[in-house]
Amino acid sequence: MKIKKGIPLIDQHDKNGFYGGKFGGNYIAETLKKPIDDLTKLFEKCRKDKNFIKERDNLYENYVGKPTRLIKLQNLTDHLGGAQIYAKMVSDANGGAHKIYNAITHAMLCKKAKKKYMCTDTGAGYNGKMFSMVAKKFGLGCKVFMGTRDIERQKPNCDAIRKNGAEIIPVTSGSKTLVDAVSECIRYWVSNCDKAHMGIGSLVGPNIFVKICGFSTAQISRELKIQLEEEFGEIPNKLKLINCVGGGSSAYGFWSEFFDYDKKHIELIGVEAGGPKNSKLHAAPLSKNSKIAILHGAAAYCVQDSDGQINETESCSSGLDYPSCSPIHCFLKDVGRARYTFATDEEAFAAYKLVTELEEISPSLEPAHAFAEAIKIAPKLDESNIVVVDSCGDSIKDMDIIKKRLGSYSR
Amino acid sequence: MKSEINLAFEKCKKENRPALLTYTVAGDNTKKKSLEILKSISEYADILELGFAHNAPTADGPQIQNSSYRALKNGIKLKDVFQIVKNYKKSKNAKPCILMGYYQMVYRYGEKKFVKKCKQSGVNGLIIVDLPFPDNKEFSKLCKKNSITFVQLLSPTTSKERMRKIIASSHDMVYYISMLSITGGKLKVSPKKILENYSKIKRISKSKNAVIGFGITNKTIAAFKKADGLVVGSALCKGISDSIKKRQNPVIKLNRMVKELKSKII
Ligand SMILES: Cc1ncc(COP(=O)(O)O)c(C=O)c1O
Numbered sequence: 001m002k003i004k005k006g007i008p009l010i011d012q013h014d015k016n017g018f019y020g021g022k023f024g025g026n027y028i029a030e031t032l033k034k035p036i037d038d039l040t041k042l043f044e045k046c047r048k049d050k051n052f053i054k055e056r057d058n059l060y061e062n063y064v065g066k067p068t069r070l071i072k073l074q075n076l077t078d079h080l081g082g083a084q085i086y087a088k089m090v091s092d093a094n095g096g097a098h099k100i101y102n103a104i105t106h107a108m109l110c111k112k113a114k115k116k117y118m119c120t121d122t123g124a125g126y127n128g129k130m131f132s133m134v135a136k137k138f139g140l141g142c143k144v145f146m147g148t149r150d151i152e153r154q155k156p157n158c159d160a161i162r163k164n165g166a167e168i169i170p171v172t173s174g175s176k177t178l179v180d181a182v183s184e185c186i187r188y189w190v191s192n193c194d195k196a197h198m199g200i201g202s203l204v205g206p207n208i209f210v211k212i213c214g215f216s217t218a219q220i221s222r223e224l225k226i227q228l229e230e231e232f233g234e235i236p237n238k239l240k241l242i243n244c245v246g247g248g249s250s251a252y253g254f255w256s257e258f259f260d261y262d263k264k265h266i267e268l269i270g271v272e273a274g275g276p277k278n279s280k281l282h283a284a285p286l287s288k289n290s291k292i293a294i295l296h297g298a299a300a301y302c303v304q305d306s307d308g309q310i311n312e313t314e315s316c317s318s319g320l321d322y323p324s325c326s327p328i329h330c331f332l333k334d335v336g337r338a339r340y341t342f343a344t345d346e347e348a349f350a351a352y353k354l355v356t357e358l359e360e361i362s363p364s365l366e367p368a369h370a371f372a373e374a375i376k377i378a379p380k381l382d383e384s385n386i387v388v389v390d391s392c393g394d395s396i397k398d399m400d401i402i403k404k405r406l407g408s409y410s411r
Numbered sequence: 412m413k414s415e416i417n418l419a420f421e422k423c424k425k426e427n428r429p430a431l432l433t434y435t436v437a438g439d440n441t442k443k444k445s446l447e448i449l450k451s452i453s454e455y456a457d458i459l460e461l462g463f464a465h466n467a468p469t470a471d472g473p474q475i476q477n478s479s480y481r482a483l484k485n486g487i488k489l490k491d492v493f494q495i496v497k498n499y500k501k502s503k504n505a506k507p508c509i510l511m512g513y514y515q516m517v518y519r520y521g522e523k524k525f526v527k528k529c530k531q532s533g534v535n536g537l538i539i540v541d542l543p544f545p546d547n548k549e550f551s552k553l554c555k556k557n558s559i560t561f562v563q564l565l566s567p568t569t570s571k572e573r574m575r576k577i578i579a580s581s582h583d584m585v586y587y588i589s590m591l592s593i594t595g596g597k598l599k600v601s602p603k604k605i606l607e608n609y610s611k612i613k614r615i616s617k618s619k620n621a622v623i624g625f626g627i628t629n630k631t632i633a634a635f636k637k638a639d640g641l642v643v644g645s646a647l648c649k650g651i652s653d654s655i656k657k658r659q660n661p662v663i664k665l666n667r668m669v670k671e672l673k674s675k676i677i
Pocket residue numbers: 097098123124125126127201202203244245246247248249250251318319320364366367392393394
């Protein structure tokens with residue numbers, strides 16, 4: 001098992017859609033075989049089409065806002081007294097998170113497929129919000145599947161989804177979170193695949209959805225590479241890129257230009273949700289060495305019991321509260337190119353608190369997990385080390401949770 | 412030697428009627444009750460499908476989901492499912508039994524171990540909802556080697572060319588999904604249209620036992636009499652839910668329901 005240089009990682013699967021021979025695939029109902037084949041052909045055609053790429057780049061520039069900033073967190077750096085800490089402010093993107101990139105590609109594909117509406121899943125509400133935004137922009141209908149537990153805890157994003165004219169379909173089965181939302185969205189697509197376009201909100205699902213998502217979020221690291229060269233004159237030779245990992249779409253996007261570098265040169269660190277310190281539940285299949293499961297059409301490390309039932313997860317951050325992860329991250333773990341760890345709820349809140357006290361930024365609880373890791377490692381490193389954290393979401397959606405936990409919330 | 416599944420279809424053909432296939436979930440609403448249900452409905456059904464529950468089903472509607480969650484809440488494990496089949500197959504009027512579920516459960520158990528356990532328990536066939544052709548080639552071979560029918564699925568989105576390939580690699584029976592739907596959906600296509608699609612399968616292979624499932628209830632079943640076999644699942648799962656709600660015995664209720672279904676196709 002090895003990464004091939006010079007080829008996008010999303011394309012390094014075999015003919016059955018497996019990375020490293022065992023992660024991913026297409027475990028789907030027969031009914032979805034054709035819609036998925038059709039989507040695959042359409043996507044492969046579009047990504048080679050200059051006009052398609054031009055239209056997309058134009059949207060990134062004028063609609064998403066490009067590039068999102070790379071800023072130095074001088075106060076945090078001084079406070080921790082070690083590595084120099086930077087943040088890539090992906091939350092600058094229109095809508096407030098990286099999910100906009102994937103949503104745009106899906107809306108463009110939906111149009112090309114001549115379908116009139118899209119369905120998607122959401123946990124933190126960001127993916128749903130972005131789909132609702134682009135649906136409105138493209139004149140498409142939009143159905144967002146969301147667990148009722150997440151509807152309760154991510155109200156600001158739900159309000160935004162509805163304001164954009166999209167429909168939220170509450171999902172009450174199972175743990176009432178992202179895992180159930182994705183299942184319900186796939187079920188909906190099975191019944192409506194002739195009319196609806198489906199977009200999955202992260203780097204998960206049957207192979208084509210992994211590819212579309214990675215193709216989209218890769219914009220983040222294209223920008224980052226240029227910004228690093230501008231800031232340092234070259235790619236720094238002790239660089240660490242830290243990203244939270246739920247499904248793994250933002251981590252893939254943040255890292256995709258850098259897989260070919262040696263890990264001693266550029267270290268890639270993924271941070272999963274460790275859940276509450278005193279709870280057995282977590283959403284960290286990679287870092288807690290879960291076994292492989294088949295979930296949502298793909299084989300990937302996933303928290304499960306010995307009989308194969310998917311375990312409940314727990315995390316303060318809806319966006320990371322997912323039992324499985326992307327086949328691509330499983331591959332990156334097994335080949336040793338990326339290192340995966342976790343932060344507990346407590347560590348994420350503490351990181352949020354420290355970062356917002358010292359800096360003029362306000363990351364949501366997902367990237368707060370990544371900041372927690374930066375805070376852990378920075379003091380042990382000297383200033384020749386550059387640590388960049390992907391601040392991939394804005395805290396406004398977590399206002400209520402933060403207020404309850406820390407006593408106050410201000411922006 | 413002919414398989415039990417084949418013999419069941421032959422018997423029905425002789426009687427000039429489609430085979431009646433039922434679907435219930437192992438452990439719904441308890442391990443004991445689900446076994447009693449199987450024994451009881453064997454009076455009228457020709458082949459019994461038995462679901463092994465998974466908690467992240469991507470192709471099941473609310474009725475079967477309810478049954479699955481009920482079974483899981485009652486602590487059903489794969490080993491119990493096999494035990495239920497084993498006990499059922501010892502009963503005097505036992506019919507062929509097909510296990511149905513998601514690949515994750517098989518994968519975690521281990522393909523070889525799973526198939527071996529099926530054989531030991533007397534399972535006659537397997538339907539794996541999310542292991543489509545051609546990805547199922549190896550697994551299907553493994554089943555065949557162990558005298559277990561791997562049931563290939565076909566749907567309205569399956570192209571003719573693909574149908575041909577799937578049927579060519581199929582065993583004693585194929586399953587036609589009547590419409591674009593998860594289980595338990597309302598019949599949104601006319602029986603006429605469904606039978607038209609179904610006849611495509613029969614034209615490719617006249618002798619292949621082909622059953623129709625999804626959306627079949629006692630209201631619609633009579634319209635499909637021409638098929639080789641008909642599967643009723645969600646309606647029965649709903650029957651169990653209803654009887655629990657009314658504090659009635661689901662065994663009696665299901666016996667009555669299957670009897671009525673049978674009466675409409677003879
Ligand atoms: C702000 C934010 N960060 C991270 C995630 C996790 O998803 P992924 O790992 O795909 O980036 C989400 C998901 O909803 C999110 O909203």
